[in-house]
Amino acid sequence: MSGTYLGMPAFPAAAASSTQDTRLRANLRYATHTIRDKRARAVAELDDWARLRAAGAAVKDRTLRHLDHYLEQLEEAVTAAGGQVHWAADAAEANAIVARLVRETGEREVVKVKSMATQETGLNRALAEAGISAYETDLAELIVQLGDDLPSHILVPAIHRNRGEIRDIFRERMGRWGRPAPEGLSDAPNELAEAARLHLREKFLNAKVGISGANFMVAETGTLVVVESEGNGRMCLTLPETLISVVGIEKVVPTWQDLEIFLQLLPRSSTAERMNPYTSMWTGTADGDGPRTFHLVLLDNGRTDTLADTVGRQALRCIRCSACLNVCPVYERAGGHAYGSAYPGPIGAILTPQLRGTASELDASLPYASSLCGACYEVCPVAIDIPEVLVHLRERVVQGGKVTRRGVKTVLKPAKGHAAERAAMRAAGFAFGHPGVLRAGQRLAGRTRRLHPRRLPGPGRAWSDTRDLPPVPAESFRDWWRRTRGEERGK
Amino acid sequence: MSSRDVVLARVRRALADVPRDEGPEDVPVPRDYLRAHGSRTAEERVALLAENLAEYRALVHHTAADGLTALVTRLLDEHGARSVLVPSGLDPTWLPSSGPTRVDDRAASTTSRLDTVDSVVTGCAVAIAETGTIVLDGSPDQGRRRISLIPDHHICVVRVPDQVVDSVPQALERLDPTRPLTWVSGPSATSDIELDRVEGVHGPRKLEVVLLSE
Numbered sequence: 001m002s003g004t005y006l007g008m009p010a011f012p013a014a015a016a017s018s019t020q021d022t023r024l025r026a027n028l029r030y031a032t033h034t035i036r037d038k039r040a041r042a043v044a045e046l047d048d049w050a051r052l053r054a055a056g057a058a059v060k061d062r063t064l065r066h067l068d069h070y071l072e073q074l075e076e077a078v079t080a081a082g083g084q085v086h087w088a089a090d091a092a093e094a095n096a097i098v099a100r101l102v103r104e105t106g107e108r109e110v111v112k113v114k115s116m117a118t119q120e121t122g123l124n125r126a127l128a129e130a131g132i133s134a135y136e137t138d139l140a141e142l143i144v145q146l147g148d149d150l151p152s153h154i155l156v157p158a159i160h161r162n163r164g165e166i167r168d169i170f171r172e173r174m175g176r177w178g179r180p181a182p183e184g185l186s187d188a189p190n191e192l193a194e195a196a197r198l199h200l201r202e203k204f205l206n207a208k209v210g211i212s213g214a215n216f217m218v219a220e221t222g223t224l225v226v227v228e229s230e231g232n233g234r235m236c237l238t239l240p241e242t243l244i245s246v247v248g249i250e251k252v253v254p255t256w257q258d259l260e261i262f263l264q265l266l267p268r269s270s271t272a273e274r275m276n277p278y279t280s281m282w283t284g285t286a287d288g289d290g291p292r293t294f295h296l297v298l299l300d301n302g303r304t305d306t307l308a309d310t311v312g313r314q315a316l317r318c319i320r321c322s323a324c325l326n327v328c329p330v331y332e333r334a335g336g337h338a339y340g341s342a343y344p345g346p347i348g349a350i351l352t353p354q355l356r357g358t359a360s361e362l363d364a365s366l367p368y369a370s371s372l373c374g375a376c377y378e379v380c381p382v383a384i385d386i387p388e389v390l391v392h393l394r395e396r397v398v399q400g401g402k403v404t405r406r407g408v409k410t411v412l413k414p415a416k417g418h419a420a421e422r423a424a425m426r427a428a429g430f431a432f433g434h435p436g437v438l439r440a441g442q443r444l445a446g447r448t449r450r451l452h453p454r455r456l457p458g459p460g461r462a463w464s465d466t467r468d469l470p471p472v473p474a475e476s477f478r479d480w481w482r483r484t485r486g487e488e489r490g491k
Numbered sequence: 492m493s494s495r496d497v498v499l500a501r502v503r504r505a506l507a508d509v510p511r512d513e514g515p516e517d518v519p520v521p522r523d524y525l526r527a528h529g530s531r532t533a534e535e536r537v538a539l540l541a542e543n544l545a546e547y548r549a550l551v552h553h554t555a556a557d558g559l560t561a562l563v564t565r566l567l568d569e570h571g572a573r574s575v576l577v578p579s580g581l582d583p584t585w586l587p588s589s590g591p592t593r594v595d596d597r598a599a600s601t602t603s604r605l606d607t608v609d610s611v612v613t614g615c616a617v618a619i620a621e622t623g624t625i626v627l628d629g630s631p632d633q634g635r636r637r638i639s640l641i642p643d644h645h646i647c648v649v650r651v652p653d654q655v656v657d658s659v660p661q662a663l664e665r666l667d668p669t670r671p672l673t674w675v676s677g678p679s680a681t682s683d684i685e686l687d688r689v690e691g692v693h694g695p696r697k698l699e700v701v702l703l704s705e
Contacts, residue, residue, distance in 0.1 A: 034686050051524040062518035065509050068502045087495040140683035163684055189684040193692050205602045221668040231679040231694025238636040256668050260660035275622035279674035286671045288598040289635040300498045308505035407501035
């Protein structure tokens, strides 16, 4: 089943190939521009948007600065309401807990609501290894799952597929997983949605176990919130006997009242709607209505390491709206797969290297997957200063420094690939501090200008692959000044 | 050490920069955002609700109490409903005395049984004008969450103007978080295929909202 992010090439290599894919670029360009324009209109409707955004950021900051307090309060409230709370330090532990809970029900099949957290932990694969089939029920996730593909967008995971491709996937693959696609299925979106409805209804009506994430958890009341459009969420959250929700520890908000901020910020930022079609809220279990057993798995998996970085911490404010993806010139051209993680786009570029660390070449390349244009910060509904964190992480990759990994403080060595950059910076620092050296170097460069290559050799090649080297003038500014004004003064 | 202790200890170590005497309430949260976007009369509020519901392709109807039964009868008839799901606390006079077979909302009903029912009629807890949202809270006139989910046709009766608020903040003030809550804004929809909006994937494809004047 589903593909894997392991062994992904670093961002520049992945992007170099995806930017050649003209169909992908056309699909992405159309999709991102459409949502971007709609979002701007939806946000413009609220004249207190800037104040809502500031309040959203402040609530998240309060939560993060006192996360231990709110997690304990949440656990108490969920337990009092009849739920069971489990804690998972990493992805493997979360997956093992879920697999055990499913096995204890005696079931071998589960239905899933789209969830970034379980995408991050690779839950479907882990369940498959435990002999449990997990069915994605969000239409886009279904397209991705049937196509043995990976999601490429937080909100619309199959954004890289067009209707013709989707029809082909449904025709060829649906039958392997259950009810096949209707005969003569066309590529009209309503027919495709109807095919998905029929295919999945069979799953919903028989499912005994549902697995979800959550958009918000309210510490004060123990309430979980899932925001969605299609109703597959409502199906998974209310029809099964057992519900297991896997949620990142940063998703907690302190009070019921705080939802008034996020339920205004999230829909308008993500789908550009005043409100998404369906929102479900549940507090533990309810008599005779919905699942009889509710498990909440609280997931760390690098979040506490991110929390330990006082600059990078703000990435944990993220409410997964995906507005930053839709405005990003780099995402629009490279596509989501190039980021090699569940979190693509600008937020992925700062979240992934913090959750996973920067040990792999891919993760070390992600802070560079940006033009630093700042559009992502402008649209972020919780005001995450993504460019600030990108620059901070670039410095970490190049310089190394103190980081926390799996809860342990450690000193990161400078990344290997950046040795030439560091040597160049040291040389530049020396030259700028010694005017005679700088002058001699500039004159040498000017006299040899005809011999300069158009592209740099060695480690500089990647840089000059996409840029023209600036021409070196025949005479440096300093020499020109000395020659012209210097003589004047001498008169 | 349990994973709970591991995670909480990591959180505390990660927050070494937070002064020990700082409490959660010491981190200021500015709440100078608006409680509602504009001031409206009751009539304007109901009109805005109707407009926003319709924009998200819910079908909106207006009636006074004496016309309700006839309206519900007509809507069921137009949908060709042979059976209708009925929450236990729904006012029995809202439904036609003859016509579609009534199916009671009972815990024992299987989902497959509910899948054969054509329509459902419910009340609501509160409706939000600015977003075109109706909220169900599982009260006796609204029933279990699944009855407004499985049938393809949902008729929701909103008592106006009493049940209508302007905004999301006002709605949350009225709701009880210990009840299971379902917020509905237009019928089920997806935009996953080239961002074309398609109504009805899993939830009811037809949402009819009856604005009942009191």
